Amino acid sequence: MGAGKLRFSVAPAGPLRGEIHVPGDKSISHRAVMLGSLASGSSRISGFLAGEDTMATLRAMQQMGVRIDRPAETELVIHGAGHDGLHAAPGPLDVGNSGTSARLMAGLLAGQRFDSSIVGDASLMQRPMLRVVEPLRRMGADISCTAAGTLPLQIRGGAQLRGVEYAMPVASAQVKSALLLAGLCADGMTCVIEPAASRDHTERMLQSFGVDVKRDGLRVCVTRKSLRAADVRVPADISSAAFFLVAASIVPGSDLLLPRVGINPTRAAVIEILRAMGARIDVRASASASGEPMADLRVRYSPLRGIRIPPHLVPDAIDEFPAILAAAACAEGTTILTDAAELRVKESDRIAAMAAGLAALGIGTRETPDGMSVAGGNPRGGAVDSAGDHRIAMAFAVAGCRAAGDVTVHDCANVNTSFPGFAACLRAAGGTITEEWR
Numbered sequence: 001m002g003a004g005k006l007r008f009s010v011a012p013a014g015p016l017r018g019e020i021h022v023p024g025d026k027s028i029s030h031r032a033v034m035l036g037s038l039a040s041g042s043s044r045i046s047g048f049l050a051g052e053d054t055m056a057t058l059r060a061m062q063q064m065g066v067r068i069d070r071p072a073e074t075e076l077v078i079h080g081a082g083h084d085g086l087h088a089a090p091g092p093l094d095v096g097n098s099g100t101s102a103r104l105m106a107g108l109l110a111g112q113r114f115d116s117s118i119v120g121d122a123s124l125m126q127r128p129m130l131r132v133v134e135p136l137r138r139m140g141a142d143i144s145c146t147a148a149g150t151l152p153l154q155i156r157g158g159a160q161l162r163g164v165e166y167a168m169p170v171a172s173a174q175v176k177s178a179l180l181l182a183g184l185c186a187d188g189m190t191c192v193i194e195p196a197a198s199r200d201h202t203e204r205m206l207q208s209f210g211v212d213v214k215r216d217g218l219r220v221c222v223t224r225k226s227l228r229a230a231d232v233r234v235p236a237d238i239s240s241a242a243f244f245l246v247a248a249s250i251v252p253g254s255d256l257l258l259p260r261v262g263i264n265p266t267r268a269a270v271i272e273i274l275r276a277m278g279a280r281i282d283v284r285a286s287a288s289a290s291g292e293p294m295a296d297l298r299v300r301y302s303p304l305r306g307i308r309i310p311p312h313l314v315p316d317a318i319d320e321f322p323a324i325l326a327a328a329a330c331a332e333g334t335t336i337l338t339d340a341a342e343l344r345v346k347e348s349d350r351i352a353a354m355a356a357g358l359a360a361l362g363i364g365t366r367e368t369p370d371g372m373s374v375a376g377g378n379p380r381g382g383a384v385d386s387a388g389d390h391r392i393a394m395a396f397a398v399a400g401c402r403a404a405g406d407v408t409v410h411d412c413a414n415v416n417t418s419f420p421g422f423a424a425c426l427r428a429a430g431g432t433i434t435e436e437w438r
């Protein structure tokens with residue numbers, strides 16, 4: 001680390017080859033820390049993502065009195081506080097850039113006996129929180145945010161929550177999970193109905209921790225329950241693997257193996273989308289762990305073509321669009337993305353950030369309110385801005401491996417929120433990337 005901002009400089013690469021071990025799944029790591037902290041007994045977490053976002057969750061739980069040992073970088077032993085065992089933190093919980101921490105924690109804290117507040121970094125302070133605040137209020141929570149619907153969240157302790165039946169307006173695993181966590185402290189049954197299936201890691205992991213989760217299509221329900229400790233093995237993060245699936249697909253001669261990647265069906269649409277574009281990806285299932293299916297993924301170079309992305313696949317690939325749009329930039333023909341307005345409220349406005357960066361590399365794009373089209377071709381060298389967003393930074397680093405000239409990506413420090421060691425992994429595979437603080 002150093003003063004200023006981190007930038008990546010990427011030169012066109014020869015073939016990318018070898019075995020890449022991407023870090024643990026971010027969504028599952030957050031949930032493991034939260035559920036382990038609420039449980040009675042000790043839970044061992046292996047393959048934990050030691051990224052800034054998940055460390056923010058870990059620190060927040062420690063601030064509320066949970067003892068967490070870390071025998072190795074990616075191993076945790078969480079000595080759960082039990083159902084009523086959390087204590088007020090000494091000050092506001094600062095979750096940095098992490099939307100998952102903020103929203104899930106809002107649900108977790110809504111039924112506690114003590115007051116709490118949640119703050120974050122400049123980007124997170126802009127992101128919409130009413131989507132959790134409103135349904136939690138319906139459950140009886142005493143929770144407030146700013147008039148603009150943003151952090152800080154103030155949660156007053158001692159509210160008696162009651163179960164509700166809530167039809168979510170947008171497919172959001174963070175909102176669903178917040179309500180299910182609140183439902184563990186509520187009278188009666190809490191049911192969430194989704195407009196489309198979002199990632200279901202919370203439901204799977206709650207079951208491992210002894211909760212009877214009732215699922216019927218898009219409706220999922222829980223009742224009040226104390227958790228019992230469980231061990232969790234975290235698979236490699238498919239959202240991080242996605243950058244290498246794209247890199248190998250677009251750089252001629254590439255052949256990469258990505259072992260033990262989580263392929264939960266609510267997360268794996270990136271494979272289906274890239275295959276529809278012509279990518280050559282083999283999925284060899286390995287044993288599932290802690291209720292989450294895993295596979296070894298092998299990806300080899302293959303010429304890509306533009307497609308119309310099937311709207312029903314969008315929620316299950318929502319974090320992968322920066323990578324997919326980088327692939328589209330190198331495909332023959334036009335790729336059309338629709339039904340993805342949620343991308344505008346992620347760590348950055350990902351539609352605007354991708355359109356601006358692709359234009360800087362000479363790729364034609366057209367933005368729409370809920371998506372964009374990309375006229376594929378041959379990206380040229382140039383300078384792009386990540387908008388402080390980890391996935392935009394990595395998407396352009398990958399595009400740089402195939403561009404005709406050098407690509408500079410500005411403002412990349414946030415890559416550490418989800419994928420510490422990304423640049424080293426890309427270098428290990430044969431990429432030419434340097435990191436510089438200035």
Ligand code: S3P
Pocket residue numbers: 026027028100171172173174175177198199318319342
């Ligand atoms: C996440 C859910 C998704 C995703 C985010 C992680 C989660 O957000 O974009 O990176 O862990 O629950 P939404 O719930 O807002 O779709």
